């Protein structure tokens with residue numbers, strides 16, 4: 001088969017099994033767009049801003065486990081994509097971004113729409129390439145997919161100068177069947193000796209704790225995790241990125257941990273004598289004050305990336321490998337041995353945890369007519385039978401979504417944790433809906449965040465991706481306002497948006513359904529009504545209590561046992 | 577502590593900036609960095625001198641290993657090794673000072689590789705400490721310019737950093 005460079009790009013995507021590509025055209029990629037036009041296998045989703053393309057591809061990737069694919073032009077196309085690439089990088093999401101570049105002979109001459117895409121994206125990609133020869137396109141794209149999806153996943157950028165996609169230059173094409181790189185060998189199986197040491201620690205623990213993260217979701221190891229936790233009977237907490245990997249309604253789940261984690265999860269972290277960390281990276285939002293992190297615990301850490309291990313907290317037993325494989329080995333080794341966990345010690349430990357649980361740290365006021373944001377999420381959970389895909393933006397609403405939507409399955413909770421990118425939720429929801437057309441997809445957002453990629457409402461109409469937008473409109477950048485209330489004596493410096501658009505009209509202008517909900521009693525009926533509109537995107541603008549804060553909260557630099565609870569809540573420490 | 581790390585890296589455009597970018601992005605310090613292709617032209621060998629606590633050095637080696645272009649690396653400081661640096665120094669050399677400088681160069685096994693009526697260029701190789709010592713032995717106001725390669729290193733014994 002003889003193909004031009006542009007045709008090779010598209011043929012590679014077909015051979016890679018790519019279903020959707022999210023993009024925006026421009027001069028440097030016109031040859032590629034022309035090749036795209038002349039085929040039907042790879043479906044192109046035209047977004048309204050390149051940031052939207054990356055987030056939509058990201059949502060597709062997070063909800064399926066398959067890599068998200070993006071196509072942007074050189075210069076501003078590429079720079080607009082950077083936020084989405086960095087977002088994917090921080091959360092280890094597999095993504096391949098194809099960017100156009102000015103022709104090879106003019107690279108470096110400040111040509112029209114030239115920017116050093118490889119240089120600009122270098123710090124926020126797993127790897128990137130500048131292809132300099134039409135004969136290298138197929139091999140490079142193959143490598144890009146391989147690198148993006150193996151080991152610790154991440155985004156890979158392939159920068160393609162326009163001249164090598166010239167339709168007049170045809171060369172023989174063959175997609176490489178496999179690829180091997182002498183400099184890249186991600187680990188898979190954990191070291192047996194290390195696993196044995198871990199088993200010993202697990203079985204001698206009196207106050208064990210499992211702390212699992214996004215790595216379990218990324219590594220498709222939910223079943224293995226559930227098997228281990230149920231086998232041992234240990235309490236488990238999830239990071240924001242790990243929600244759903246162990247069912248939130250499962251009997252051993254104690255809620256999320258960290259800055260806005262539950263009282264019981266954080267107290268158990270502080271008091272445990274053995275911590276099993278699985279596919280989690282000891283982020284500062286999770287550890288709080290490092291010097292007082294799990295002061296009594298021996299720590300075992302399973303991670304595919306050696307650089308994640310002992311990065312911020314030193315661990316006693318590192319295990320480098322894929323979670324699924326290591327957890328299987330762990331379970332098998334425990335089951336084939338004689339020894340069992342210390343049931344008596346565990347019962348005492350669970351007893352203590354249940355005291356902490358009695359604090360009921362997520363309780364909120366249900367008495368008034370004003371809409372409490374927590375109530376909306378709780379009602380959404382019930383109305384969707386806990387089975388929706390939920391995307392979110394960044395802020396208080398994100399935390400309430402994490403706390404109140406009980407995810408029982410992995411890949412249902414789609415949010416930007418590491419970079420915390422406002423504007424992520426709407427385009428991500430479009431990507432999720434394309435991948436799961438028969439599932440309910442909701443975007444829990446805030447009036448500030450939604451405006452950062454609002455233009456993607458047009459994309460949602462063009463591709464008929466009916467999503468339900470749940471806007472928790474508190475009139476403030478609530479998360480910023482909360483920090484200002486706590487740490488800056490309520491000086492609300494520029495966290496109030498004076499001119500919020502009429503979202504109902506805005507939704508209608510984009511061809512969708514808009515709803516405004518102002519009273520608590522109307523929340524559930526509104527949700528039910530919106531969910532009935534199966535083939536429409538509905539923008540529900542809930543006017544919520546502007547003064548509500550997210551609790552519990554571990555303020556920056558504080559330890560796990562130093563949480564700020566909702567005012568009026570029985571003093572937790574007395575109970576505990 | 578000071579560490580000297582040897583790296584085999586793909587000889588590709590941009591590979592060097594991936595390494596230097598990693599150091600600036602993560603706030604690690606680089607004392608020196610040398611790089612040149614090996615006998616296999618597809619590979620470059622880099623010697624990097626850095627310093628930090630054991631934890632930081634562990635992160636540095638892990639992060640370097642994580643770069644896709646890095647094929648292999650070793651921390652030479654962990655075992656017995658040889659370190660060499662090359663320096664060329666241009667000094668003012670007039671009248672009686674010419675003999676004096678020549679003697680000094682001999683003591684340090686330096687070579688005079690360029691001569692003019694008023695200057696010498698002296699080449700010195702050795703460990704950092706020797707090169708430093710030669711510099712401080714020269715009268716400060718005689719030095720016109722100094723160029724140093726930074727250290728390159730190799731391990732002793734029969735082990736080697738190869739594919």
Ligand SMILES: Cc1cc2nc3c(=O)[nH]c(=O)nc-3n(C[C@H](O)[C@H](O)[C@H](O)COP(=O)(O)OP(=O)(O)OC[C@H]3O[C@@H](n4cnc5c(N)ncnc54)[C@H](O)[C@@H]3O)c2cc1C
Nearest residue numbers: 213214215219239240258259260279281304323417418420
């Ligand atoms: C406003 C806001 C508030 C936040 N508050 C909290 C909070 O209260 N609590 C909280 O937990 N987070 C919170 N976060 C998120 C936080 O910033 C981090 O993103 C999150 O804690 C990181 O989750 P993780 O440790 O699971 O790591 P991830 O970023 O999900 O990283 C996954 C880890 O697993 C490893 N891995 C990947 N694949 C595999 C595999 N196949 N096998 C083995 N290992 C693998 C990776 O190497 C990596 O180390 C907040 C974010 C925002 C924006």
Ligand SMILES: Cc1ncc(C[n+]2csc(CCOP(=O)(O)OP(=O)(O)O)c2C)c(N)n1
Nearest residue numbers: 395396397422446447448449476477478479
């Ligand atoms: C692109 C970007 N800019 C700034 C921030 C900092 N930030 C974090 S939360 C937040 C406020 C979000 O407000 P809103 O979307 O209304 O959510 P709320 O907290 O009110 O629920 C801001 C500005 C960010 N995370 N992302």
Ligand SMILES: [Mg+2]
Nearest residue numbers: 446447476478
């Ligand atoms: Mg808000």
